[in-house]
Amino acid sequence: MQLVEVDESPAPPTAPAGHDNAVVPPSEAVSVARPTLAGVARRWWPLAAVVVVAVAGAVVVGVARDRAFVARIDAVPGLVHPLGAAPSVRWQAPAAPHGGAVVAAGDALVLVSAQSERWRVTAHAVSDGAVRWSLDVAPVQRSGFESSLVRCPSSGEDVGSTVLCLVTEPRVVYSDDASIDEPAHTRVVALDAARGTELGTWEVTDELIAADRVGDDLVVVTLDREGHAVAERRAGRTGEVDWTFRTPEVLESAVLSRSVDAWTARGVVAVKGFVTYVLDADDGETLVVGAPYRNLEVVALDDGFATWALVGAGHVHAPDGTERFAVAGLPARVRLDDGTADDVLVVDDGGRLQGFSSASGEALWTTETMLDARVRVSDRVLVSGLTRFGVLDPHDGRLLWVSDAGDPVPWQPLSDGALVLAPAFTPDGRPQLAGLGLDDGVRFWAVDLPTGVQGVDGVGGLLVVRTADEAVVLG
Numbered sequence: 001m002q003l004v005e006v007d008e009s010p011a012p013p014t015a016p017a018g019h020d021n022a023v024v025p026p027s028e029a030v031s032v033a034r035p036t037l038a039g040v041a042r043r044w045w046p047l048a049a050v051v052v053v054a055v056a057g058a059v060v061v062g063v064a065r066d067r068a069f070v071a072r073i074d075a076v077p078g079l080v081h082p083l084g085a086a087p088s089v090r091w092q093a094p095a096a097p098h099g100g101a102v103v104a105a106g107d108a109l110v111l112v113s114a115q116s117e118r119w120r121v122t123a124h125a126v127s128d129g130a131v132r133w134s135l136d137v138a139p140v141q142r143s144g145f146e147s148s149l150v151r152c153p154s155s156g157e158d159v160g161s162t163v164l165c166l167v168t169e170p171r172v173v174y175s176d177d178a179s180i181d182e183p184a185h186t187r188v189v190a191l192d193a194a195r196g197t198e199l200g201t202w203e204v205t206d207e208l209i210a211a212d213r214v215g216d217d218l219v220v221v222t223l224d225r226e227g228h229a230v231a232e233r234r235a236g237r238t239g240e241v242d243w244t245f246r247t248p249e250v251l252e253s254a255v256l257s258r259s260v261d262a263w264t265a266r267g268v269v270a271v272k273g274f275v276t277y278v279l280d281a282d283d284g285e286t287l288v289v290g291a292p293y294r295n296l297e298v299v300a301l302d303d304g305f306a307t308w309a310l311v312g313a314g315h316v317h318a319p320d321g322t323e324r325f326a327v328a329g330l331p332a333r334v335r336l337d338d339g340t341a342d343d344v345l346v347v348d349d350g351g352r353l354q355g356f357s358s359a360s361g362e363a364l365w366t367t368e369t370m371l372d373a374r375v376r377v378s379d380r381v382l383v384s385g386l387t388r389f390g391v392l393d394p395h396d397g398r399l400l401w402v403s404d405a406g407d408p409v410p411w412q413p414l415s416d417g418a419l420v421l422a423p424a425f426t427p428d429g430r431p432q433l434a435g436l437g438l439d440d441g442v443r444f445w446a447v448d449l450p451t452g453v454q455g456v457d458g459v460g461g462l463l464v465v466r467t468a469d470e471a472v473v474l475g
Contacts, residue, residue, distance in 0.1 A: 073417040074461050077157035078336040079377065080416040081461035086435065086445035087474035091129025093122070095471035097454050100151025100166075102471050104158045104460020105193035108132055111471055112150050112165070114140045119150040121165055123196060126462065129473065133196030137189065138167050153213040155265075158460040162199060163191045164218060164236045166211055184208070188218065190237040202239025206230065212264035214281055217242065219269055221262035227252045229260050229271050231279060243284030249275050249292075266300035267319070278305065278321070287321030299331050302342055303358075306331045316345070316361065325361035329354065332373035336414060336458075340379045341394040348372055353383070355397050365397030377415045380438055389413045389422055391438060401441035411455045419444065421456065421463070433465075433474075447474070 073079050094113035095101050101112040108123040122134040141148045152165040167187045186204040188211075191197070204211075206222035209229065213219075213236070221231045227250035233242040251273030252260045260273045268287075269279040276290035278298055287305075290296030294309040301316070308314035308330035316324045316331075329347035344364065345356045353373060355364040371383035371390065380400070381392045387409075390402035409423040409431070415438065424434035424446055431449040433456060436442065449456075455466035465472040 069417060072338055073377075076336060076338045076377075077155040078414065078458045079338065079461070080414060080421060080458040080463045082416045082418060083435065083463075086447055087433075087463055088447065090127075090473045090475045091124070092470050092472040093124055093129055094120075094469060095466065097466055097468050098149070098151060100153050102457070102459050102464055102466070103152045103154045103163060104156075104462065105163050106158065106160060108193055109459065109462065109464075109471075109473065110152060110163050110193065112152060113469070119148065119167070121150065121152070121163075121191065121196075123163075123193065126460075126473075132194070135191070135196055137165065138169055141170050153211055153218070154459075155213070156457065156459050159193070159213065160216075161193050162216055162236060163193050164213060164216075165189045165191065166204075166208075168208070188236070188239060200237035200239075202234075209260055210262040210264070214264060219264040219281055221260075221269075221271060223252050223260060226250060229262070229273065229277075231262070231269055231271055231277075231284065233281065233284065245271075245277070245279055245284045245286070247271065247273070247275070247277060249273070251275065266302065266305075268298070268300040268305045270298040270300075272296070272298070278307070278317075280319075288317065297330050299333050301331065301345075301358075302337065302339055306345075316358075327356055327361050328363075334373055334376045334381070335412070336375040336377065338377045338417070341376060341381070344394045346373045346376075346381055346392075346394055353392065353397065355394060367392065367397040367399060369399065371402070374412050375415055378417050378438060382413055382415060382420060384412055389420070390441070391420065400439060403436065403441055411453075411457075414456065414458055423456075 070082055074081055093111055094115060095111040096113055103110045107126050109126055110121060110123045113120050117140045118136050119138045119140055120134055121137055123132040125132060137150055138148055148170050149168045150165060152163055167189060169185045186208045187201060189201045190199040192199055204220060204222060206224050209221040209223060211218050211220045216236045217233055218236055219233050221229060224230055229247045229251045231245045262271045264281055267281045269281050271277045275292050276296035277286060278288040280287055288307060294311055296307055296309045299306045304318045306314060306316045314327040314330055316327050318324055329349045332346045332348045343358050345358045347354045347356060351370055353367045353369055357364060371385040371388060373381050374384050375382035381394050383390055383392050387406060388402055388404045391400045393400055405423045406425055413420050413422040415421060418438055419435040420438055422434050422436055424432040426432060431453050432446045433449055434446040435444045449465055450467050450472060452467050453465055454468060457464050463474040
């Protein structure tokens with residue numbers, strides 16, 4: 001609707017016939033009422049009311065949509081709380097560069113650092129970095145067999161009121177009754193995130209392969225002295241065992257040149273040796289056993305998991321291990337996933353990406369590219385490789401845009417749901433973080449990063465830049 005201004009003033013009186021310049025006497029002039037504000041209001045109020053109601057309704061819907069969007073992004077470990085503008089440094093504090101050295105716990109960020117040859121665990125207020133508490137947990141030792149490490153496992157989520165830390169202390173090798181076959185000693189310490197008080201402690205006596213947090217528990221995979229892999233789910237505070245699985249085969253042996261790897265993700269535990277086992281993280285039930293020496297690969301999905309081997313091809317499995325359908329490749333291991341576009345499986349097949357229906361396995365599209373799928377967010381897939389990165393539409397396989405940072409960087413792009421938070425460089429080669437439009441790659445802003453940046457992560461929704469000895473919180 002376009003408002004048109006109408007002149008409602010009376011027209012000049014017409015002269016009577018035969019009198020070219022006749023003027024109407026004042027006593028005979030017609031009185032015409034001019035429009036008043038009240039009259040205009042009475043005329044237009046229904047339309048105005050409709051417009052006000054429509055605008056108010058749109059605002060309410062928009063606010064609800066925005067809140068739902070923020071809630072969805074905040075619920076995904078590793079994604080960044082939506083940024084309203086270019087971020088700036090909030091605060092920075094000492095932190096080690098290894099995984100598990102930065103963990104979100106409520107309104108605190110807990111950092112593991114090596115200071116004065118001691119491992120310290122320190123809680124900082126998220127808002128300004130003020131120290132809440134700090135604990136000395138172990139000596140720092142880095143030489144030969146005497147290396148030590150402290151890490152607090154998480155997947156980037158807010159772990160809540162309890163922080164679980166693994167303290168790996170070196171085995172003693174300069175003792176008459178010690179043996180180099182003795183595994184390193186690992187102690188699990190449960191800490192109150194608010195006060196730093198110890199809530200419980202327990203030990204892992206065998207060689208530790210992996211320890212991943214699931215809720216308030218740890219899924220721990222170790223090697224016993226015979227070389228069998230042992231997977232257990234244990235209570236974080238007490239170490240009480242919920243379930244145990246021990247491989248029938250000897251999976252690791254120096255004589256046979258075998259080795260073991262393990263991980264836990266999305267309710268699935270994978271124990272991989274010359275035989276691969278897939279377990280249910282909730283109860284330890286065996287879901288799939290790979291044939292010996294088939295090098296079975298496993299990817300956890302939102303609903304179930306997928307497996308692939310050179311012999312036997314690939315399959316998508318339901319959460320209980322039942323085969324749903326065959327798939328021509330292994331679905332991409334996206335490290336951040338908000339669950340959107342879950343009707344499409346993206347498969348990385350070397351020099352191309354392929355899309356398959358997640359319900360039937362039907363092939364949907366093929367895109368020739370050397371970029372790898374990394375993040376799925378807001379119905380888009382972030383892809384990257386070497387110096388290049390971009391965004392793919394998972395519904396039709398189109399590459400919406402691709403950019404080149406120019407030089408390799410030690411971290412992958414991430415997102416806040418609306419922007420790609422990507423690596424960039426100034427003309428003189430200094431590292432930057434750039435915010436690019438998810439759908440079009442348009443640069444909205446770029447901020448300088450510290451020299452020697454080793455990583456950029458989302459931790460509890462916070463944007464954290466990592467160097468060799470510091471964590472820098474942006475916001």
